[in-house]
Amino acid sequence: MFEKIKAMLTDELDVDASIITKDSQFIEDLKLNSLEIADLIVLCEDNFGIEIDEGDIHTIVTVGDLAEYLEAKVG
Numbered sequence: 001m002f003e004k005i006k007a008m009l010t011d012e013l014d015v016d017a018s019i020i021t022k023d024s025q026f027i028e029d030l031k032l033n034s035l036e037i038a039d040l041i042v043l044c045e046d047n048f049g050i051e052i053d054e055g056d057i058h059t060i061v062t063v064g065d066l067a068e069y070l071e072a073k074v075g
Contacts, residue, residue: 001067001074008043009063022064030063040066048074 002022009015015030026032032040041052044066050073052060060066 001071002063004047005044005063005066005070008040008047012043013040020063022062022067024063025061026063044070050074 006017006020009020009030010017013032013036015032019029024030026037026040037057041057045051048070050070052069052073056069060069
């Protein structure tokens with residue numbers, strides 16, 4: 001799951017792959033703005049066929065958080 005998220009970040013949001021780790025924070029480390037985070041959420045929903053609850057978005061701070069969330073939702 002981490003590698004798929006990393007690919008989305010590099011291919012779609014032009015984030016440098018060398019700085020992406022499971023502990024990377026989207027805002028602090030990867031410097032994503034709110035629009036880019038919204039784009040990432042939509043990419044995840046489209047790619048994995050799920051819906052990310054709006055209330056859950058605020059609990060997803062790192063790439064690892066997103067990977068764990070998606071693994072739990074996708075199964």
